[in-house]
Amino acid sequence: MKPFVYNALPARVIFGGTLSQLAQEVKRLGCSKALILTTPQQIKEGEDARAHLRELAVGVCNDATMHTPTHVTNSAVELANKLACDCLVAIGGGSTTGLAKAIALRTDLPQIVVPTTYAGSEATPIIGQTENGQKTTQKTLKVLPEVILYDVSLTLTLPPQMTITSGFNAIAHAVEALYSPESNPIIDSLAEQGISSIARSLPRIIKSPNDTDARSDALFGAWACGTCLGAVGMALHHKLCHTLGGSFNLPHAETHTIILPHAMAYNAPYAPEAMAKISRALGTETVGKSAAQEIFDLAKLLGAPISLKELGLREEDLDRAADIAAGNPYPNPAALERDKLRKLLGNAWAGNRPE
Numbered sequence: 001m002k003p004f005v006y007n008a009l010p011a012r013v014i015f016g017g018t019l020s021q022l023a024q025e026v027k028r029l030g031c032s033k034a035l036i037l038t039t040p041q042q043i044k045e046g047e048d049a050r051a052h053l054r055e056l057a058v059g060v061c062n063d064a065t066m067h068t069p070t071h072v073t074n075s076a077v078e079l080a081n082k083l084a085c086d087c088l089v090a091i092g093g094g095s096t097t098g099l100a101k102a103i104a105l106r107t108d109l110p111q112i113v114v115p116t117t118y119a120g121s122e123a124t125p126i127i128g129q130t131e132n133g134q135k136t137t138q139k140t141l142k143v144l145p146e147v148i149l150y151d152v153s154l155t156l157t158l159p160p161q162m163t164i165t166s167g168f169n170a171i172a173h174a175v176e177a178l179y180s181p182e183s184n185p186i187i188d189s190l191a192e193q194g195i196s197s198i199a200r201s202l203p204r205i206i207k208s209p210n211d212t213d214a215r216s217d218a219l220f221g222a223w224a225c226g227t228c229l230g231a232v233g234m235a236l237h238h239k240l241c242h243t244l245g246g247s248f249n250l251p252h253a254e255t256h257t258i259i260l261p262h263a264m265a266y267n268a269p270y271a272p273e274a275m276a277k278i279s280r281a282l283g284t285e286t287v288g289k290s291a292a293q294e295i296f297d298l299a300k301l302l303g304a305p306i307s308l309k310e311l312g313l314r315e316e317d318l319d320r321a322a323d324i325a326a327g328n329p330y331p332n333p334a335a336l337e338r339d340k341l342r343k344l345l346g347n348a349w350a351g352n353r354p355e
């Protein structure tokens with residue numbers, strides 16, 4: 001076995017929970033004044049949490065926004081100070097978790113996160129923030145949520161398209177963990193479990209969106225994949241998505257869904273063991289397709305967007321995107337060559353199936 005280092009992250013994770021457990025979790029942290037965070041689209045969920053917390057809730061902030069803009073964080077920190085809250089309860093997807101993390105970064109307040117998508121941010125010590133149109137990320141234990149409470153009933157409202165793209169966002173974390181220079185047997189095993197859970201549950205969820213067994217399987221997969229993202233470094237796929245989201249304002253989960261098979265095809269010749277593990281996790285090691293083709297076919301079959309063109313990216317932007325992606329070196333199985341990256345982006349723009 002190759003030598004490895006594994007940094008376990010401290011977290012309390014509750015699977016199969018419900019909002020009714022929030023009060024005991026707040027008390028368990030030694031707290032009594034929770035500020036609830038959510039988005040304008042999930043006000044009802046925020047109010048449900050307040051009803052369960054009763055006198056333990058001191059307020060609700062519905063302002064969470066994609067990409068964690070600092071002006072939203074600053075107002076939320078002001079509110080947290082004004083209410084003298086002693087903990088945060090975030091209910092929502094990666095954007096809401098991002099707001100909780102941004103407040104925790106500035107105040108050290110403990111966080112209870114109730115995820116309602118499969119983005120996996122709840123399991124990572126990573127925070128992305130946007131100021132003056134620039135998104136920067138940092139890794140610090142200060143933002144790692146203390147408690148994750150998975151309540152599957154809150155995911156039943158996730159629309160089919162978001163369910164699929166959020167699921168592929170999760171799979172992308174596990175895929176890149178498998179070929180990370182920091183990969184290790186613990187994370188490899190979680191990555192395979194995460195890919196399997198998401199890939200087998202998505203078709204079931206699309207057929208029956210209220211299938212709580214399938215939705216629970218997907219939530220477990222989201223946690224497993226998010227744990228991979230939090231534990232080891234990511235590579236080409238995440239950098240490309242960061243470039244496309246940050247510089248071209250493309251939507252997060254959809255961009256991940258489109259880029260993933262192309263990034264996998266780019267790296268496949270240099271990461272054969274990782275690709276074999278992905279095929280095994282997908283249950284397709286004997287069907288004569290590459291892991292990248294299988295991911296592309298699954299996304300297409302489920303009705304996900306498969307081209308950057310569909311997201312509104314202009315063809316003339318591809319050169320600049322390739323320049324940015326090639327300009328900033330980082331560890332990746334295949335060498336980062338500008339012309340090859342331009343070709344990858346061209347294929348993703350057109351929605352071509354990887355060869």
Ligand code: NAD
Pocket residue numbers: 039040041042065066067068092093094095096098116117118119120121122124125126127128154155156157158159166229252253
């Ligand atoms: P999101 O949180 O932006 O949610 C999108 C919309 O869907 C919001 O309006 C939200 O309220 C709504 N929504 C969420 N769950 C719902 C549900 N169950 N039913 C109905 N509506 C629901 O989307 P996301 O993809 O979860 O998060 C994307 C953000 O998370 C990006 O900014 C990304 O950078 C960040 N992220 C961060 C990390 C990290 O480790 N720091 C990891 C993954 C994603």
